[in-house]
Amino acid sequence: MSTVSVSVTVNGELRTHEVEPRVLLVHYLRDVLRLTGTHVGCDTSNCGACTVILDGAAVKSCTVLAVQARGGEITTIEGLAAPGEPFSAVQQGFHQEHGLQCGFCTPGMIMACTALLGENPDPTEHEIRHALEGNLCRCTGYQMIVNSVRWAAEHPDGIVPESSDAASSAPSTQGAGS
Amino acid sequence: MIPVSFDYVEATSVEHALALFAEHDDSKFLAGGHSLVPMMKLRLVSSSVLIDIGRITELSYIEDRGDHIAVGALTRHREVEGSSLLAEHLGLLAHVAGQVGDPQVRNRGTLGGSLVHGDPAADLPSAALALGASMVITGAGGTRVVPAAEFFVNFLETAVGDGELLTEIRFPKRTGDGWAYQKFNRRAMDYAIVAVAVQLGQNPGIALVNMGSTPHFASAASAALAAGSPASAVADVVVEGTEAWNDANATREYREHLARVLTIRALAQTGYTS
Ligand SMILES: Cc1cc2nc3c(=O)[nH]c(=O)nc-3n(C[C@H](O)[C@H](O)[C@H](O)COP(=O)(O)OP(=O)(O)OC[C@H]3O[C@@H](n4cnc5c(N)ncnc54)[C@H](O)[C@@H]3O)c2cc1C
Ligand code: FES
Ligand code: FES
Secondary structure, eight states: OOEEEEEEEETTEEEEEEEEOEEEEHIIIIISOOOOTTTTTTOOOOTTTTEEEETTTEEEESBBBGGGGTTTEOOGGGGOOOOOOOOHHHHHHHHHHTOOSSSSSHHHHHHHHHHHHHHHHHOOOHHHHTTTTTOOSSOOOSSHHHHHHHHHHHHTTTTOOGGHHHHHHHHHOOOOOO | OOOOOOOOEESHHHHHHHHHHHHSTTTTEEESTHHHHHHHHSSSSSSSSEEETTTOOGGGOOEEOSSEEEEEEEEHHHHHOOOHHHHHHHHHHHHHHHHOOOOOHHHHBBBBHHHHHHOOTHHHHHHHTTTOEEEEEETTTTEEEEGGGEEEEETTTTSSSTOOEEEEEEEOOOOOEEEEEEEEESSSTTSSSSEEEEESSSOOOEEEESSSSSSEEOOOHHHHHHHOOOOHHHHHHTTTTOOOOOOOSSOHHHHHHHHHHHHHHHHHTTTTTO
């Protein structure tokens, strides 16, 4: 079987491998690079769990061939903050506002939200919901995710204000329900 | 789900793509891959060779050509959706591109891929029909231009023949004319159960999504619009010539009902008065 040489920059590091053309980007990331933070939820292009950022745009990596990413720059969930480093604003937002329950959709959700804030740093609730149409969550009911993105928009450096220490142990439910 | 093995070659220009096709038996063009890759994963489609045209940058553009706007076939939905030139002169096209799937899909899928795929459930073919677009097709024998009304020939089959490329789509400008798109689906990212595209102005057009085996131009309703008939009279004839099918989402009768209701809503949205 023929292979092609694929060079991609993943989380800032140039990686080169011989891969079969039929290998999906998500399998390249998970099985070849062992970056298993990117999940496969549906494998039918619907759920968004496999979302990564390719050349600045959110894509479903189960629907992109690894060869199609040749020469590109990819950011996966592992690339947002190194172990021991502070969370990115979106990660911190999910932490502060309880944007996850089981966590399965979370890597894809966080990448889609990161791409959204890159384009629109101050989205309305409606814009957030519209931008997340391609990401399914079976647990949260989405309201906490919307709150998490708003938190990140309001704290673009991801730093939790000192005065809200109390709030972080009892997360704000502002805007939830109703 | 993993596709059957295939070889991969990358085309760098239109000529190169055509030459690669001539060179390789059983090959297919790969654009954004957002119809082809899912079908290959399901093993509904296989091919010995994929010719990647997704990197032919000379086919990605949105250009003002005076009386019309030309869009390169490899232009992504995302760029069509965000184009200020299209927003000004072809609001329907920009809006419909923004109704395709979800942001991740729009970041990869291309206008040409959506049209050549020819899915009756797809959004963009209806915009091309309602707007009276022309399709520029290039093959070994040269280039020809096919009107949108003659482009969709059968289920998932268009006027683009084996080894031919759709290179450009030309849309007559509709500056200042009213338009509307009414898409009915149950979940945000889904394909339409039925949708109706309406363009008012000099050559008004109405096109329907998912009302038969091909994207459908509603000629009787478009003629009624041109004649200035009341909205209800336009809606009455909108399903003429359609052959909608029954499936898990809707019966034929329900689809026809939807098409009429969505036509009335679309016309109301444009402020149309006979
Ligand atoms: C989850 C999901 C949801 C979607 N939802 C919608 C939706 O709501 N509405 C909608 O309209 N679409 C939807 N789509 C389809 C999407 O719009 C695709 O991008 C589009 O149908 C195909 O474009 P592509 O560039 O990806 O083409 P590809 O998949 O690369 O190609 C499709 C076919 O066209 C041929 N082809 C492509 N370009 C050319 C060309 N220039 N010349 C000759 N042949 C060519 C290919 O050989 C192939 O046979 C969805 C897709 C996914 C994965
Ligand atoms: S695994 Fe890719 S969209 Fe669900
Ligand atoms: S947190 Fe469980 S699927 Fe979203």
